[in-house]
Amino acid sequence: MNLDDPRHPWTRLTAGARSARDERETAAPFGFATRLSALAFGRKPGALVERLALRALGLACLLAVLSAASNFSVLRLGSVGGEEELAEDDPVVLLLGD
Amino acid sequence: MPDDEVPPFDLAGCLDGVRRRDQAAARALVDHLYPLVIRIVRSHLPRRVPEEDLAQEVFMKMFTRLGQYQGAVPFPHWVSRIAVTTCIDHLRAQKRRPEFRWADLSENEAEVLDAVMTNENDVPANDAIAAHEIVHKLLAQLNAEDQMVIRMLDLEQKTIAEIAALTGWNQSLIKMRAFRARRKLQKLFKEIQRKERT
Structure with a gap:
C-alpha cells in the first residue's frame, strides 16, 4: 500500500495528528522582548566592566614594562656583583665566618 | 471606530525604528512576531532544545541580518524562513536518531x-x-x-x-x-x- 493511500496507517495517523489542537500560549513570555532587544543592541550589563577591565590590564602591562625599563640599570648592577654583596650582609656568613 | 478596536501594527514604522536602534521598536517587533516564530519552532522543535532558546536564536539572527532585508518578500515570510532554517540547523546537529x-x-x-x-x-x-x-x-x-x-x-x-x-x-x-x-x-x-x- 502506498503512503499516499488514505487507508495507509501513516495517512490516518497524520490526519489524526492534524486534528490535535495546540492550546499553548503563543504570546512572548514576560521580559523576553526586553531581554532580546537589549542583547540585540549590545547593551549588556557587563559590557562596561569588561571594557574597563581590558583597559586596566593594558595599563598594568605598560606600567610593568616602564618600571622594568627605568630600573634596568639597578637590576644590571645587582646581577654583576650580586653574590659578593649578598654574602657581606648575610648573617649566617657573619656568624660562621669564612 | 470603536474604542476597543486594536489599530493595525505598523510594521514599516517599527522596522525603521529598529534600524535606528530604537529599543522600544525592537521590543514591539519581537512581541508582534513571537506567535509566528514560536509556532514554527514548536512544530519543528528538535529533542532537548528549549523552545524559548530556539526562538531567541531566531530573533537574534533577525536583528543581525536586518540590513540584508530588501523587502522582496513580506517581512513575516523572511522571518519564517530564518526560523525554518534555524530549526533545520538544530535538527542536523542532532546526528543520533x-x-x-x-x-x-x-x-x-x-x-x-x-x-x-x-x-x-x-x-x-x-x-x-x-x-x-x-x-x-x-x-x-x-x-x-x-x-x-x-x-x-x-x-x-x-x-x-x-x-x-x-x-x-x-x-x-x-x-x-x-x-x-x-x-x-x-x-x-x-x-x-x-x-x-x-
Missing part, C-alpha cells in the same frame, strides 16, 4: 499505533494527541531535511511552492526529498509490522 521501539511508546500511543496497523478505521478525535506523538517519533527517524519536508507536506499541508519559499530549496529537490522520505517511512512501517507489539 533514536531507534523507534514499541517499548518507548506510552500505553495509549501503542494502542493507537496498533489500531491503525491492524484496521482501516480513522484515528478517533480523543486519540489525536497520541497520533501526534507517534507521528513525531516516526519523523525523528528521518534526517533533518526529510523530516522538514514531510512535516510541512503531511502535517501542515503546505504546497511544494510554499515549502520552497520557506526553505529556499528548489521544487525538484523538495519532491526528491519527499519521495526519499516516504520510501524510508514505508520501510519503517514494514519494520514496525514485523516487530509487532509485544
Whole structure:
C-alpha cells in the first residue's frame, strides 16, 4: 500500500495528528522582548566592566614594562656583583665566618 | 471606530525604528512576531532544545541580518524562513536518531499505533494527541531535511511552492526529498509490522 493511500496507517495517523489542537500560549513570555532587544543592541550589563577591565590590564602591562625599563640599570648592577654583596650582609656568613 | 478596536501594527514604522536602534521598536517587533516564530519552532522543535532558546536564536539572527532585508518578500515570510532554517540547523546537529521501539511508546500511543496497523478505521478525535506523538517519533527517524519536508507536506499541508519559499530549496529537490522520505517511512512501517507489539 502506498503512503499516499488514505487507508495507509501513516495517512490516518497524520490526519489524526492534524486534528490535535495546540492550546499553548503563543504570546512572548514576560521580559523576553526586553531581554532580546537589549542583547540585540549590545547593551549588556557587563559590557562596561569588561571594557574597563581590558583597559586596566593594558595599563598594568605598560606600567610593568616602564618600571622594568627605568630600573634596568639597578637590576644590571645587582646581577654583576650580586653574590659578593649578598654574602657581606648575610648573617649566617657573619656568624660562621669564612 | 470603536474604542476597543486594536489599530493595525505598523510594521514599516517599527522596522525603521529598529534600524535606528530604537529599543522600544525592537521590543514591539519581537512581541508582534513571537506567535509566528514560536509556532514554527514548536512544530519543528528538535529533542532537548528549549523552545524559548530556539526562538531567541531566531530573533537574534533577525536583528543581525536586518540590513540584508530588501523587502522582496513580506517581512513575516523572511522571518519564517530564518526560523525554518534555524530549526533545520538544530535538527542536523542532532546526528543520533533514536531507534523507534514499541517499548518507548506510552500505553495509549501503542494502542493507537496498533489500531491503525491492524484496521482501516480513522484515528478517533480523543486519540489525536497520541497520533501526534507517534507521528513525531516516526519523523525523528528521518534526517533533518526529510523530516522538514514531510512535516510541512503531511502535517501542515503546505504546497511544494510554499515549502520552497520557506526553505529556499528548489521544487525538484523538495519532491526528491519527499519521495526519499516516504520510501524510508514505508520501510519503517514494514519494520514496525514485523516487530509487532509485544
